[in-house]
Amino acid sequence: MNHFPMFLNLAGRRVLICGGGRHAQEKIARLLPFSPRLHVICARISDEIKAMDGIVTEERPFCAGDLEPAPAFVVVAEEPSLSEQIAALCRARHIPVNAVDLPELCDFIFPSLVCTQQLCVGVSTGGASPTAAIYLKEQIGDLLPSRIDEILQWLPQARQTVKHRLPEAEVRRTLRALVERTFAEDRPLTDGELETFLKNP
Secondary structure: OOOOOOOOOOOOOOEEEEOOOOHHHHHHOOOHHHHHHEEEEEEEOOOHHHHHOOOOEEOOOOOOHHOOOOOOEEEEEEOOOHHHHHHHHHHOOOEEEOOOHHHHOOOOOEEEEOOOOEEEEEEEOOOOHHHHHHHHHHHHHOOOOOOOHHHHHHHHHHHHHHHOOOOOHHHHHHHHHHHHHHHHOOOOOOOEEEEEHHHHH
């Protein structure tokens, strides 16, 4: 496995998409929830992409100047020879690039994602089996509490209470037990339940 899993804050950052068809549309749909500034440049852009909110489109051929200012990364979804040209330009400028269906040109890959408002889990097999990655994503999704977002929004406050009330040596064990209980009950604890829990975690 050569791909290091890293969660990148894309909010407000420019991401360049060089492609205007189905593959580009799929990548755009996956990126949009993370609030990047998506810039799509391609000689031919589908009506579906043009109709998507939150993106800028330019229906024209790509040129090297499109890499300035440098985007956070580039996604290339064009025919192979053009993808190779764009990937080479990106590498010369140290800009990470993902070339759809051309793994040998990719600096990074898109994992299968399980996402809620507060949680994001990525699964990758390094390209060995996308089908296995999708299967594992589905299995993970089935394991999550249905109220996972409420629990995760509540836990920071509970964590502060635990840290103020218990000796440092007990904090980690108590937080682990607290997470296990909230996941098992599929909900945050009430104030009274938390008080009782801290007396006998």
